[in-house]
Amino acid sequence: MEDLLDSLFSDLTATGSQILNFGITWAVIILAFIAFGFLLWHIRCLRDDCEFTLTRESISEQCEKIRTLLTSMKANKREVTYALLLIEEIVVRLHENAGQAVSLRVRHFFGDVSISLSARGEAYNPFESVESWNTESEDYLRDLIFRAHKLNLGYSRRNGRNVVLVRVHRATSHSMYITFTAMLIGIACGFGMKFLPAGVASFIAGGVLSTVQSLFLNAISLLLAPLVFFSLSSGLSKLSGGSEIGRIGGKVLASYLVTTVISILIGFGISFLFFSGSVPSLPENLAALPEGMQQSADVSVSSLLLGIIPRNMLSPILEGNMLQVIFIAVLTGLALSALGDKTAALRSIFDEANSLMLKMMEMIISFMPTVAFAAMALLVFSYDLATLAVLAKYLILIIIGGIALLLLYSAIIIIFGRISPLAYIRKACVYMLTPFMIPSSSACIPLTIDFCKKKLGVSNKIASFSIPLGASINMNGIAMSVILTVILLARMCGIELDFGTCVKIGVLTLLLAIGAPGVPNSGLVVVATLLVAGGIPVGALGFVVGIWNIVDRLQTSLNVNGDIATCVVVAKSENELDESLYSE
Template identity: 35%
Template sequence: MATLSYNKLGLTGKILIGMGLGILFGLLLRNMLPDSPFVKDYITNGFLHVIGTIFISSLKMLVVPLVFISLVCGTCSLSEPSKLGRLGGKTLAFYLFTTLLALVVAVFAAVIVHPGDATLAAEKMNYVAKEAPGFAQVIIDMMPTNPVQAMSEGNMLQIIIFAVIFGFAIAHIGERGKRVAQLFDDLNEVVMRVVTLVMQLAPYGVFALMAKLALTLGLETFGSVVKYFFLVLALLLFHNFVTYSLLLKVFSGLNPFIFIRKMRDVQLFAFSTSSSNATLPITMETTEHRLGVRNNIASFTLPLGATINMDGTAIMQGVATVFIAQVFGIELSITDYAAVVVTATLASIGTAGVPGVGLIMLAMVLNQVGLPVEGIALIIGVDRLLDMTRTAVNVTGDCVASVIVAKSEGEFNEAVFNNTEAGKVAHSFNAQVHISENQSA
């Protein structure tokens, strides 16, 4: 009976159960068997690590084929260069605007709340920042010299550019192009079906990830930076639920509550995986089938957003910069605050695709205003949970941009958006049921 009830649950319910049980399992083991070599070697770094890594790998496995195939399909239908340029301009402008807004609010809130305590400067701090590439080099590196290598390395910007060029060429070779485009449409359907199959693993993957987190994350790390942690967390939640809702209502007139309700699965995936790229297959599936955004828009805005849209990271950088300045007793001028906002906004594009991008961007900002990079060591301990939350914020921003741009371009199905059952997947081990756009309309 319990099994039947569990199978009737939606994906959100199953993920929440997996998340809750994982945290409970981890905490129980942590308290019942503290410092146990068996737990550390065979459960934390063994069973849980294997299950969690397989889950993340299964999602990442889909990212490159999904982005390339979907973007080719979308670009094929954008045969006019002016429309492609307009789409890119709108998307980039929205991402830069929300990043700028997030930074301004974060810096202002940090100045008012004053989370930094000068006594923390006496703590031993050691952090070596990786060097970020120059902006000119980033622009050069965007053009792929070897598309196959770009795909094998998961270089999203290079994949996006090659897919756009490839799709644009298909749209301009007549009848032969139509045959190739149909092939990519069929491949897109296959990839999306694989996404629904992988989503069945979500509750188990989330269980393993959260259990491992509960076993490895010590509460003692929060002691010295508790004010910083809760300020960043509050700002992330505000940006996610208030700022994005207002932007959605103002620029599209759509109901934010429907949007938030349909975003639950994506946000839970993002929170659990801490990776916008790993969440991308779920983000695209939800945006197209649940939010009503056409593929030719979603296939462009979402991969680009997963690469350069970092509102959550921007909030962390704004608060962290002010926090570190307060810890070291360094007064920042209005000019310094302006430099923080501008540098972090540009860095969100300039360091796209670089491993450890959040801390690299923060190191760039600190160097720009003359603050000690070693101060990053203070916040590394609590950054794991904040990273999970800001990833959820980032993917929400990607979806908001997709909906707003799609509606402005007339590539949006409002009937699908307003239908709470549209695109909903009934997960069980035997079937997946998609409600099509025709039914919802």
């Protein structure tokens, strides 16, 4: 009878799992179609009121209609004014070339606003004279406006027409919409891949999706060390003297230290609150560690501290050791600042090099939607529902800890910044999608600096100093989640940690969180180190290995948001915060 009941229970469990799998798959597919519909809805091109026919004589009377239309599409006053000046000059030139009326279309795509002007006639590029700099030319003054907005202009020849494109407004939410849509489609594809033949699915996952993700991360790794070096050196060189550097640096470091300590306490609090009752024993089939993890678990605190200062200038950049790169960058920036005007030319070179690195990183980051699709498809395909169900509570508790950290950041902004945290919460929670898709605080440095400057009103001086530093030493998300992980694994192994052991684990976490070893799965190595310190079998780490990719992304999002909160508070204390832009 017991065998019959066991068999019946197993059949019901298997059937329920299949039904759940089927239901979730179709739910995600429906979400993907909704996302696709959302995409189509945003392609609001070419309504009747978005088309105009212009000649040299009629352009003046049409300008007001175009102004009203552009304003309704969220273009600001300055953008509208420049757009109208460009339109007028382009229409005049196209009309002079062939004497034909010019067709103007206003396009609105994902918040971006652009204008297309076209006219029939012989091939004619109205921007051709812009390339020369002849002050004697009669078109010199007319070309000035084109030179000032060259990056927003484009020319092409299509179907016997000269076509000119004017980019009027770039929406800040443009990439977010596309990336979010790509994520949803990736989730749907990941579930769909589970129903493909094993060989086909493995080829798509390993040969295509994994390759796309690896290429992207390799390209980012290529620029990380020089980007951090030039960004931090350039920012420090602009500070007026040792006293200002010490004051700002002290505030930044103090904030990072305090928030990391509180994050550790939050991890302990959540662990003891939710794991105080009965905890299931560790599943034996999940006890295996990735290759090389065992020998990487003996990271010592002394070697971490001694490893901050490199033996030469090149190896940190070549090896990607971020703590050593930061040490060299800080030393260089302080020296440039101390030498003052003597190094004006060198400081200018550093500024230009920093701009070059930021532009190169921006070009790489433009592929984010493709990588988001690949990452989410690979993530969903790699884990089965049974494993995800076992680990659901663990992930939920990390999310709860993340919410506690966001409340901590908000409290810091209220207490020390004396400003409302609502703008920070509203904007930073949206930005969290970026570090979630790029699980590296360092890789997000240019995007985070840009976000702080353009969305929160932080000055470049504070952002370019605080963010690169925080990306390497401010690991609040890691500190909270590794404590939670260690306590959970200890309970699952039947080990009760005494007060002294908890203090030891907390101190080690504080030290290791600011400089995780530069090896694959470095977050796992930190956990493994703490397991050894707490007398917990390192093999227990196999329980969380399967979902560490998700945990790592959550950690990165929380780390970056901690950097942003500190950046805002320090900027406010130094009168380097544009409060009107912050409150928008």
